[in-house]
Amino acid sequence: MTNEFDPVIIGFTCNWCSYRAADMAGTARIKYPHNVRLMRLMCSGRLDPTFVLKALAGGADGVLLTGCHPGECHYLEQNYKALRRVKLLKRTIAAMGIEPERVKLVWASAAEGTFLAKEIGVFVEEIKALGPLNWPQRAGINGIPVHQPEIEEVPA
Amino acid sequence: MTGEEAQTNGHRIGVYVCHCGTNIAGVVDVEHVSEWAKDALGDRGVVVGKDYKFMCSDLGQELIQKDIEREGLDRVVVAACSPHLHEKTFRNATERGGLNPYLCEMASIREQVSWVHTNKAIATEKAKAMISGAVERVKEHESLEPFRVPIEEATLIVGGGIAGIQSALEIANAGHPVYLVEREPSIGGHMAQFDKTFPTLDCSACILTPRMSEVGVHPNIELLTWSEVEKVEGYVGNFAVTIRKKASYVINEDCTGCGICWQKCPKKVIDDKFEVGLGYRKAIYTPFEQAVPKYPVIDHDNCTYFEKGSCKACEKFCPTEAINFEDEDEVITVNVGNIVLATGYDLFDARRIPQYGYGRLANVFTSLEFERMTNAAGPTDGDIVLRDGVTAPKSVGIVHCVGSRDRNFNNYCSSICCMQSLKFAHLVHERTGAEVFNFYIDIRTPAKEYDEFYQRVLDEGTRFVRGRVAEVTDAARLPGEEGKLIVQVEDTLAGQQRRIPVDMVILSAALEPRTDAYETAKKFGIACSANGWFTEKHPKLDPVATMTEGVFIAGCSTGPKDIPATVSQGSAAAARILSYIEMGELALEPVRATVIAEQCSGCRICNDLCPFNAISYDAETELSEINIALCQGCGTCVAACPAGAITGTGFSNEQVLAQIEGLLMLNVEPQPVAEPA
Ligand SMILES: Cc1cc2nc3c(=O)[nH]c(=O)nc-3n(C[C@H](O)[C@H](O)[C@H](O)COP(=O)(O)OP(=O)(O)OC[C@H]3O[C@@H](n4cnc5c(N)ncnc54)[C@H](O)[C@@H]3O)c2cc1C
Ligand code: SF4
Ligand code: SF4
Ligand code: FES
Secondary structure, eight states: OOOSOOOOEEEEEETTTHHHHHHHHHHTTOOOOTTEEEEEESOGGGOOHHHHHHHHHTTOSEEEEEEOOTTOBTTBSHHHHHHHHHHHHHHHHHHTTOOGGGEEEEEOOTTOHHHHHHHHHHHHHHHHHHOOOOOSOEEEETTEEEEOOOGGGOOO | OOHHHHHHTTOOEEEEEEOTTTTTTTTSOHHHHHHHHHHHTGGGTEEEEEEESOTTSHHHHHHHHHHHHHHOOSEEEEEESOHHHHHHHHHHHHHHTTSOGGGEEEEETIIIIITTOOOHHHHHHHHHHHHHHHHHHHHTOOOOOOEEEEOOSOEEEEOOSHHHHHHHHHHHHTTOOEEEEOSSSSSOGGGGGOSEETTTTEEHHHHHHHHHHHHHHOTTEEEEOSEEEEEEEEETTEEEEEEEEOOOSBOTTTOOOOOHHHHHOOOEEEEOSTTTTSEEEESEEOSSTTOSSOOOEEOGGGOHHHHHSOOOHHHHHOTTOOBOTTOOOEEEEEEESEEEEOOOEEEOOGGGSGGGOTTTSTTEEEHHHHHHHHOTTSTTTTOOOOTTSSOOOSEEEEEEEESSSOTTSOOSOOSSHHHHHHHHHHHHHHHHOOEEEEEESOOOOOSTTHHHHHHHHHHTTOEEEESOEEEEEOOOOSTTOTTSEEEEEEETTTTEEEEEEESEEEEEEOEEEOTTHHHHHHHTTOOBOTTSOBOOSBTTTBTTBOSSTTEEEOGGGGSOOOHHHHHHHHHHHHHHHHHHHHHSEEEEOOOOEEEOGGGOOOOOTTTTTOTTOOEEEETTTTEEEEOTTTOOOOOHHHHHOTTOOEEETTSOHHHHHHHHHHHHSSOSSOOOOOOOO
16 A cells, blocks of 8 residues: 555534435435544534544544534534534644644535535645654554554643 | 453444445445444444434335444444435334434435545545544434423414415314414405416406405404514424504404495595506595405505594594504414414516616506406406506507516516416417517427417517516617517527517516515514525525525415415415324424533523523523523534533534544544644
8 A cells, every 4th residue: 555644534414414315425426535534413403522632642643623503503503503603613733732723613404415525635735745744653453453542742 | 441442332333334436436446435434433332333225214224223233332333325305214214123212323424425426545544534533422322312392272374365364264173272463354365356367367356355355254264454573482283473463543343344434434545556556546545345354454654634633534434444543563472382474575666677678668567566457356347458557459469477587677587477478478469459569589488278379479479589678668769669569679589689669568567576575584483595485494405494494485485486386385284283283292303502500601692602591591590501492502502602501412513523533533634744834
């Protein structure tokens, strides 16, 4: 395999629009880079900043948060709360020495599979340009490359 | 505890990898993945790793059931399609095996892996990572029980158009009480304004009036016209709805609906609602002859008595002393188990496209104006005439898609305008013999007998010009244009610009969400799409339900549609509600938030975050509490509580954090380790 940097990105999707956008991308067989591993929250408003820190500390090079478009959140307006939180969070991680661009918020409706796939592609390129985060130190265990979260050693 | 048990926490997890025929197996090495799960994840609690052609089939499900019994599994992970497809299926299988259904988790390795990636090695590794995440998460799952709420028998219906009328009758005929709230003095909605309805051209009043009367006299329907909903509290099964009954200054118990009052009332008012500005009504009025209920209302803002302090002609002439100038608004509260919102649409304001001249050029009409004009009970007694009220047009241009399929206004198709324009073409042809031009982008006639109607109008000789009209003008340039309206259009079939002079132009304006749709949605705790139409719970499979349990939507409030579709939705909403009433109680998904009293500091940060007002502060205990029947489980408050005092069943911090950890335990490729910057 090549030595090219192959980032790992954790993607949080809300259950209603953006997870369905991912379903849609699948159903339509739209290809996007493998680097994003998605997981489901009920709503983008559920995003606890700790989740992002946990992901970055655990070895992710970037974190994608996706939700319904403003005005379309199935819990009415919780995505606005997510928007505010992500803004604050970007400031917080910047203070920790992490590029704020490693966290990105994308709105995608259930019909926007193509758009979501495209945005994932864009984000992967952005993270590739930033290079590995290497927040934790890495170690290989049992032949499987494993990220060892050693949060204590993180440079502030 | 042995070392191994400490790692696995004593869990016995079964991992099932679906081939989905070749949908997954074609890209992901499913045999390898299931082997790997058993071997590599053994120290993380996985005791069974299997792959199977179709996990969702009966045999696939039985595999899970049997393993739970034989192998003593306590958690199940199914790596297959999206949980939106089969989460229920596998939860049920888990339950049949004897476990709590919520102890099952899915990894979407079809929609998120095999269908979107092509490299087999990489896809296989990603599938493993997804399973690793699911395994870590499922360990944090708890047994959950759905909770049950009793269903109040009465139903509230908001909006008395044909959608609301249909819902009300279905529920009332089944023997259950209905409150029907309508903001105008009469029910009927837009349908009451029409003369003929496409495609059968049956008279609108003939089919609508009997339904309206049925509502008016139905023992199970309490009709609250001239009323608005002010506040909604509670949740499915048990809403408390505050309704304002506006002062009508008429004592309905005494009124016989004889009509003497509005004959005697000296104040003429331009009727810009029912007659869309083409006709007049009085200050005391019913919007139209067959109004239900028959009682008039006094329009406070236009009444001479309220303006000047004297008049009271209506009071003097009323034979039953039914007028009461001291009347005041009345606020009542009703308890209902379910709600239907059937608030309909507003017509696009054609003035917003100034180049079409509406409001400036006298003989440009809107579709609703034309409906009133063709109505025998309308302002021209059914005569199709120019704005002067006497001259019949010799040529008429009908412009489709005004404000629809137009990036500047509404992207969507208003769905009925083609048929409505064809109806107009037919009526003009039949009643005036005028030459008719229909200016269209595409003709959309997909429903039953619609295309046949189109053929009929074609046969009648209506001329169809394909192209979006650029301008309607009265500036004559060519011979024959003098005194006419000139429709400037690019005829895209002929490939040329054309100027077509006509006497009358009718604009088939778009259907738009009610101007107050967003406020209404907010009041009832539901969402609107970006366009402003009420959002369905699922656009295909649950089109009349909303994300808020117990609040249903029907008719044009969810998007433009014709009368048959509107009526079907009215019935569908009623059917959903009748099944709830029949059940007597409802089991709700236990995915809810709760406050851990010991940890709550009473800071109240969470209180305003909940869109459903589920969180309240108890001044006595100085703690916040969540009403689980109101909570919809979005999790925003869980994320916001600084004390970590709110936990979400089904979406706890532990579950999410474990899944993140699991997802990251395995990397697709070794990465070059660079020094931290
Ligand atoms: C010009 C024109 C011609 C048409 N011709 C045809 C035809 O020939 N055949 C056909 O099938 N379809 C036709 N349609 C479509 C038809 O009008 C609709 O399908 C139908 O009227 C929708 O009914 P509804 O009950 O959903 O909404 P509406 O008829 O709009 O009724 C909604 C009701 O709710 C009330 N309301 C609104 N908000 C509130 C509130 N907050 N509180 C209380 N009450 C409220 C309103 O006052 C109204 O009475 C035509 C449409 C137009 C514009
Ligand atoms: S935010 Fe947390 S601590 Fe504050 S009131 Fe709400 S539950 Fe209690
Ligand atoms: S989880 Fe969402 S819906 Fe439930 S109480 Fe918290 S904020 Fe309200
Ligand atoms: S449900 Fe999608 S952002 Fe709230």
